[in-house]
Structure formats: structure tokens, C-alpha cells
Amino acid sequence: MAGVKFENLIKQYNENAVILKGINLDIKNGEFMVLVGPSGCGKSTLLRTLAGLETVTSGKVMIGDKVVNNLPPKDRNIAMVFQSYALYPHMTVEENMAFGLKVRKMPESEIREKVNAAAEMLDIKHLLKRLPKEMSGGQRQRVAMGRAIVRNPEVFLFDEPLSNLDASLRTQMRVELKKLHEKLGTTIMYVTHDQVEAMTLADRIVILNKGIIQQVGTPAELFDTPTNIFVAGFIGSPSMNLIRMKTIKRDNYHTLVSEGINIGVIFGEGAYHEELIAGIRPQDFMLTDDNPEISGSVEIVETLGRRSLVHVRLSETGKITVELDSAVARNFKTGSQIQLNVKHEKMHFFDAKTEMRIKEEIK
């Protein structure tokens, strides 16, 4: 087992296609690191450079304390699970799982032992003689993991492994993956675009956008203190409302103003901004009858079950999403007026220009 380290990693295909723009990341030994970001952000490329399936333009990739930039995949002692599972269609489950050991010239008896052990762990022993085409998606997924496990690698790489499964199976596999990690304790680098997977599985999460790391941290850190509006908008479902506001000076306080919004705040020292972006999660609104901070008209109500999403139009362009108990939300119809207050302590503030978090206190 070993940790993984990226130092100033740059990957570019040509002048106009720089995929990774200087990645610095330290994954500790045994850590479950999830790499998340929108499509095309470079997360799969980063994973593939670690696997050795992509070359590195500059910078260092290290597994343990060994620089592996120029090592072929076979010499990196890693195992990878692909989105499509990439099971060899002409081999049985057993042969699929044994392949990596066979090419390493492991004795036949030892191979059988390991394959059986892994199959037992994943509960796929009864499938060993089947071909991939004779199995369901979930079964294939297990075989793909089994193929990775038998190798006993230093690092596991997962490239969106659950995205081809249906919702219930995905939840189930998520739990199993977590258990597996606890059992094996191997370092894992896991790529997904699904933030629920990221939040539930990860020890730490890396958020990547346009080839640049936006933030690294535990799920709670990312949720509570997003460093910029990208992270703020990306983590949390439904997404945080981000509202551009102007500051108006009152006597001993300031008011943040936007169309339909009027929130009184007190700036801590050095926190004053003439213009800023306020971030409010949909859960952090309260209904009010008088003196509302926000008022608008209901555009549509989406019922999720116990909770409902109310889309509120504030102006021509201004719009927010509010999450309310369904019992309350039921009272609103399209076009009806709604008045809201905000939980001030749950608000996030970002610089309007740099879009970075304003660290100083604003109450």
C-alpha cells in the first residue's frame, strides 16, 4: 500500500488543449479520495495519468515515494475499474479475474486460491464459469471489482464505476464499496460526476474544474466552507442560490440589495465589499408574514416527497430555489406571492470579482 502524489502535473495535447493545468495533490496511504467535477474537467485524464494510460507533459506523478512518470501501467501495481467494466468478452469470469495474475506468471494453484477468495468476498462464486454477456450489469460490476481485488494492488482506481447501474443498485453498491474499502484499507482514487457518491464515499474530495483543482477537503468542509462559487454551486443538492448584490450603507449596518431582496448585514473587520455574491442553500429559507427579506412570485412547485422545491421568480432575470416541507409548500400555486427570510448564520459570501470566499465575518 502506498499514497499518491501529483506535483505540478501538466497534461496538454497541443497548445489549445491543455487538459490539466498544474495539479498538486497528496493522497494519503489508505485514503478514499474522490475526484469530482463536471464533464470535461480533466478528472478522467488525471486518473489515467496515474494509471499510466496517458503520458505526462510535465510535473511528477508519484506512487509511494517512487516517481512513475515513465513506468508502463503494468509496472505501477495499480488496479482499475472502468465505467464500462471492460471485462474481456471472450473470457469467463474466472479467466477475467485470473488474467492479471496469469500475465505475471503466478503459479496456477495460487491464482485459483486468490480468485476464489475474491469471488467469495464479492459473492460471485456461482458466476465463475459464466461469460460477461451472460450476466447482469450489477454482476459485471462485481466481477470488475473482483478483477481489481485479486491483484492486491497498492492503489485502486475507479472511473465512474457505478454510473451504468440503476439507482437502487447504485445505492447498494455504494455501501458495499465503502465496506470493501474498510476491509482492505487500500488507497482509492475514485472519479465520479455524482456528488452524492462523492459525499457518501469519500474521506476527502477533490473538486476539479477546467483542469484546475478548486478545493480539496472532507465532505463536510466542502459543504460548509466552499472556497469559491464553483464549489459552492457544485456541492449540495439542490444547488446553492448564488445572488449578486449591492451594498447600501445604513446607519449602523448595511443592506444587501438585489431585485426582490433586501437583507440587512453587519460587516466584520475588513469584510466590507461594495458588491458581492451571496450564497444561500435552498434549505436555509424561512417563510414569514411581515417585513420579509425576500419576496417574489411562485413559478412552479416540485414535490420530492417529504420536502418540496419551490422555484421563486424575483425579477425578470432573478430566480431562486427554496426547499420547504411539502405540507407547507402545498399552499403555493403558480403565480401566488411568497415572502421569505434567510438564516443569516448559514449564508455564504463571495467576492463579486474574484468569486472567492470572503473569509472575514459578515453577520
Next chain:
Amino acid sequence: MKKLILFFISCLFFFSLAANTSTITLWHSYRGLEEAALQEIAENFNNSQTDYKVELLSVPYDAFANKLTSAIPRGNGPDMFIFAHERIGDWARSGIIDPLDPESVKLMKDRVVNTTLNAVQYKNKYWGFPLSFKSLVLFYRTDMLPSPPAMTKDLIVTAKRYTDKSRGRYGLAFQATDVYFSAPFLFGFKGGFCLNTPTANDTTPACIDNPGNIKAVQYISDLVNKYKIVPEEATSALVTQLFNEGKVPMVINGPWFMGEISKNVPYNIALLPTVSETGEVLKPFLTVESLIIANHEKTNIKGVKAFANYITDAQAGKIRALKGRQAVATKEVYKDEEVSADKFLNVFRQQAEISVPMSNLPGMRMVWEPMATAMRKVIRGADTSDHALSAAMNQYKIFSQTPPEGQDPLIYILIMIVAALAGIIYIVRQIRKYSVFKSMKTMPAPYLYVLPAMFAMILLVFIPFAVGTCVAFTAHRAGNYSFVGFSNFISILFAQDFPVTNPLSFYFTLAVTVLWTAVNVFLHVTIGLFFALLLREPWLKLKGIYRVLLIIPWAVPNYITALIWKGMFNRQFGAINGLLIWLGLEPVSWFSSFWTSFAANVTTNTWLGFPFMMITALGALQAIPRELEDAAAVDGANMFQRFWNITLPLLKPALLPAVILGSVWTFNMFNIIYLVSGGEPDGGTEILISEAYKWAFQRQERYGYAAAYATLIFIVLLVYSKTTEKLGKGK
């Protein structure tokens, strides 16, 4: 409408008038000047009288003989035709042509050069009106050589002065390994084929290994190897090129060569020299082109005679001589001032007097191949003259064997009927089983769509196949087929004629064919796969261009490619030896030994064959996700293991049919063998299909024997593809 009716009526009227003159058709294969002269004569003839009208039809030379033998027995074909005299024996025997009547014979005896009339004689009858003759003479460049040598000793001395092998210069050029071009030496050394004696008849065996021939072949070999004044592997094109480029002062060639000499080359012709050792003159073969009467009911004998009388007289002869540039047979012509002033025509005429008319007996046709094989062997130093010629004699004896005894086909016909009945019962049962008629009624459209293709298949594949199979049970002799049962198959399969190690035996050829197919398909697949894998690599730029370039060999017609490669493998002037010399290596005489000749064939066919496999593999590779190889790479497989364990097994379903198809094509790749090595050396690199061709068309028209070969090829391929298919499915 009225106008149209009027037009038809006037047409009818015109034809009824024209009916008074009867039309006689003449087939010929003349081109260029010769054709123009013939047209002028025909026009003059038509204008000179009103009884007959000659119509000319130009038939391509290659198809000429076959067209005649298939048209005339069915009452079609021309009234008369012009052809060389060698086939007269065959045609006279099979009743395709008519002899001249005594009156015509008398006329011809008066009119034409004596040797030409001898040439058209067969079984004491004369079978054509001699028109012109062709023979080899000595061509020399007057700017290089003031006067030609009269004796072979002088010829060697003179030729040596001009020879400089390193610069590609020679003293004398002729197609030394071609029997026709070497024949003057055979006769000059008092050899020959014993077929020109007055007593020779259909059953007279040719003689090949006589002392004269042995000496002559040795002499020719000396010209090439000892004195080195004659180029090895000289083709007709090479001879022309050398002469036109001034790299050789003397060439032995026929009148057609005049048309190939560049306009600015000053040249003259002379009689062939005399052999110093024997005092005999070098005598070329004489070929006489004559007007021959087709034998069928509709032939207008009177018309033919009238035209023959016209075309052989001095006036028409002069046109043919001066405008057609022919050496005409009519003696009178040479008395004409203009003609006698023509130095070329006179030399040809003189050479005709000292020439040997090519025999029109069946024995002659079977001499060529064994003789040519022997000569090539001796000239490339693989055998001694006497040994090679006695081997040739043995081969000749086998070729000229009488066909097997005819058998009573009754029992076979009974078996056939039983088999046909069984087949019909089987088909009817199948039709019932799948209730074909019912579905035909309910859904006729699909059956109608398939109908044209089915019709075409029956017409173009099944019927010829059935006929071919039937022919395999017969023996063909001079237009007559006799039923011989399994004789052909027995003689082939039990190697009755040749020991298994002889290149002419079925098993030797089969072994070569299997080797040929295996090596080719292996190379096609490996090279094709290599390029397909390369073209898939993401780092490769300009893929589109490479893809087009790599497909080009496939797009060029394969006989053109074959001829180009044949040229590149030439011993002296080929690009490949040029490259070897440039690299400081010894040039290779590619077609002199089995393995180099085989390699030349394989190279050519590989060049032609790999693009197909590449395209197939490229397509199949598209269907294999890259992730599989990535997964294998991460699993620890190196490039070779990935290819062997992942890519190749996944390509197999797509490649297997391509391999079967490629094997069948290669197995029957006639063009390459025929055009590149031509079976060299000594028929060793022949494959089954080209061997079958030789049996059918170059060795006494043994169609039955050849058809038996074809049937065996079919069985071999059927077994092969069925087995391969099963093996492919089993895994």
C-alpha cells in the same frame, strides 16, 4: 408515320435488289497497315464485279481460333478466314476447313513461292491460299554496324566488341529461351523436330533429343553464358528497348519488329548467318498466312474462289506488299519495279526460301513446352544440354499420350439418375418441411426479389459448374469428346504419368499450392493487421493519406501489378536487382531457382493481398473498445500479451471469414503465377489452377484432364473451408 412506312418499303426494295449479289464474309485479325491494305483490296474486289460482295470482320487474335472452332461446326462463322498455317492440321482433322480443289491448287502452284504452298499441305491436300509469310531475319543498326556478319564466328567476334555487360550493352539480342526464336540454330546444327519429312503424319512422334538439337542448345547457352553476348531473360519488350536505345547492334526478329523500331533508328535487315561449325545456314521457322475456306453448308465456295483468285494475283499482291508491308507469297509481285526496289521485302522473300515451314501436325503443338523448359534449364546452367533434352523428350511422350479408352457411360448415367432422383427427393422434402410453397403464396415479394439473382447464379455458376464436372469424365481429342469415366481422376490421383516429385504431378503442385496459400495468407494477415493496428494509433498524423496509399495496391488491376513486379524482378534490368547492386550485393536470378521464384510470386501477391486484410481488420478493430486494452495494460499485460490475449481473440470472428475467403482467392490466384513466374523454373512454381490451364490450352487441349483438375480443386477448397469454419466455431 407515312414517311416511316415509306422508309421501310424503300429499305425492302433496296435489299431485294442487293440480294442479287451474294455476300461472303471474311474473318481476319489484321491491324494497322495490314488491315488497311486488306480493306483496299476488298473494296477493289467489290467494285470490280457485281456477283459477290466481300465483307470483312476483324476478330481479335487471341479469340480467333476458339471462335472458329465453336462457330463453324454449328453452321455459323465466315465463308473464309485468314490465319497462320500451323493449325491447319487440327482443323482439317476436325472438319472445320475445306481443302482447295485441283483447279485452285494448279493456280497456286503457278502463283506462289513454293515453300509457302508446302506449308499449307496436310495429308496430300492443300488447305489454304498462301497470302504472305513471316520468318525471322537479322536486323542491324546501320549506324553501329556497317555490314552484318555472314558466319556465326564473325558474328561472335563482332558482337563481343559491342558487349559491355556493366553498361547493359550486348552484341546480339533475341529471346534465347523461346523455342521459336532459337529454332534457326536448331536447324543450323542439323537438328529439328523430325516433323518436316514428307512421310510425317499425325502419329509421327516429334524428336527432341537429337544430336543437332543438343549441340544447338549448348551453342545458344554459350552465346549467353560463355561469350556473354546475348542478354539472359530477354523478353520481346527488352529486345526492342535495347535496339532502340542503341545498346545492341543486332537483333533476330520477325517483320512485326519493324513496327516497333523507333522512327529515328537507322536499320537494315539481312539473311541469318551461316553456322561456321556445320556450314549450314540458320533456318528460321516459316509461318504462312493463308486464306482458308470454312467448311459449313452456307459457305459460298465459288465466291471464296473468286476472291482468292483476286487477292493472290500480282495487282492485289502489290498492294499488300507496299501498303500492308507484307512479304507476299505471290512470286509475280517481286518482279514489280517498286517491290524489287524495296530491300526489306526482298530479304524476307530470300529468307523464306531458306526456312523451314512450321509443321502443321499435332506433334508440333506439344513440342513447345518441354523444349522451352529444357532450354531455360540449360541456359541458366542447371542442366547439361543432352540431359535436359532427353528429359524434354520424356515429357513430350507423356503429353502426346493417346487419351484413355472410351468407356460405356451407361452405368454412370444410371448412377447419375439415381443421384439426381435422390437430390430431387431431398429438395422436395426440404420444401415441404419449411412449407416454401405456402409462404410463396402468402408472401410472394421476397421470392420475386431473389429470383433474378437466383437465375443469374444458375446460369453463371451452377450450369458451368455442372458442365465442367461432366467434362472431367471425358477425354478430348480434335474436337471429339469421349466418355472415359474416372480415368482422368485415377491418372491424376495415382500419379500414373509422373512420379510424385515431378513438378507436373498433381501432388507436387498441390503441395506447392498449399505452401503458396499458407505463406500468402499468413503474410496478408500479419502485414494487414500490423498496418491496421498502426493506423489506429492516436499519435499517428495524416492517417487519411496513409489509408489511401495502403489501399492503392488493391485498387490497381492485379495483372498490371503482376506485370510491373515481373519487370522489377528481371535479372538484368529489374529494379530489385538494381537495388541489390546499389547495396553492394550480388544480383539474384529470381526465376532460376524454386525458392527465389516462389518468393517473387509471394512478394507480388502479398503486395496485392494485404490491403484487403487491413481493411477487414480496421473495421473489426473499430468494434473493440479501447478500454479493453487499457484494462489489460493495467492488469499487467505488455504490448504483445495484450495483442495475443485480447485483440486477436476479439478480431477472430471478423478475420476468420476473411481468411477463408483470402485462402480461396490465393489458392486460385492464376494471374500472379501465370504472369510473374510463369511456373518457372521448370513448372516448379505452378499452382493447381495454372497447371490446369496448361493442360487445357497448351498441351494438346486435354480439356477433360484439366476439368478433372478443376473438380479436384473444388473438392480441396470445399473441405478446407468447412474444416476451418468448424475449427473457428469450436473455440
